[in-house]
Amino acid sequence: MDVMYGLVGEASWFCCGNAWGPCASTGTGACATCHSGNMQHAWTNTSDACYAITRPDQCGVTGVSRRTCGFRHATTNLCNGARIVTSIADCGPRTRSFCGERACCGGTCASNRVMDLTPAAFTRIASLSAGLIPAGIDVG
């Protein structure tokens, strides 16, 4: 059975909060709550200032709803069907920097970055070394 998602695109991961290595300078994000070990994500449209940075519309991704800190989204890895629910803790990803980029597994592909998960969340549905996965996004 085909599953319909509110948004289909690429999902990746990012570090936030207290961290080691190059991540040490990242901070707790736009919501001041972001931590790599929490079940959280970044969203491209948390505010006007955020949207001015991410600009998914420049890649043809329209209709990304304004959602603020704490709002819940469900992310499904289209490679294996694994699904997690996380809450918004930061602004991102910067979709406009990677317009047209595709992530594929087998015959399943998705274009444009729409979701950044914390390492704790991403590792529930994929390996960190995968980097990018095609994903379906819904309200969680």
Added chain:
Amino acid sequence: MTSMDRRALLTRAALGATGLIAASAMGSLAPEAAFAASAQVPDPGAPDPNFAEGLITGRNQDLLQVQGSDGRLHKIQLTGVTSVWKLRPTTIDQARIGDGLYARGVKLPDGVLAAESVWINIVNLDVMINSIGRTGLNLDHHGQKVVGHVQEGITAAVYNGTPAISDLSMLKVGRHVQVIGAWRPGTNEIDLATIYAAN
């Protein structure tokens, strides 16, 4: 092997490694009990008890002591079924004091995390290419300079979703790329695994 099979096997391996099976007399530390606990998904926004991150501060055989970046201390048990990544898939002996890590596994009743997967020194950076040299890339990560070293036979580029190739000639100065790499502890340098470049 299903995910449940793998986790049950992992837990048995960890319990065997720490000698806990004998101590527990197969009571509350039975693998099935540990797996049932791990299957509980944490609330959105909450910490995941089956996940840990931080710097390795000690190692006693295959038990890692990890200082979390938030100050918490973790004990992480590596087993024969733990998958390990350190620039590439590798073996548990590659986890060394000073390394950073992310780990996912099963939290045992005594607080030890039996590791299903460990990613050592892994970074995933959205960076701009400042310059391209013969042996690497000079990168800008939110205003911080990062040196990316090309590793022959490992470093590969993905151009707009195409299969990864070793040819880096299509990378361009001034463009944003995402890099998966392995941090060199104590430095601003990484070894490059995969470079994702859009058109």
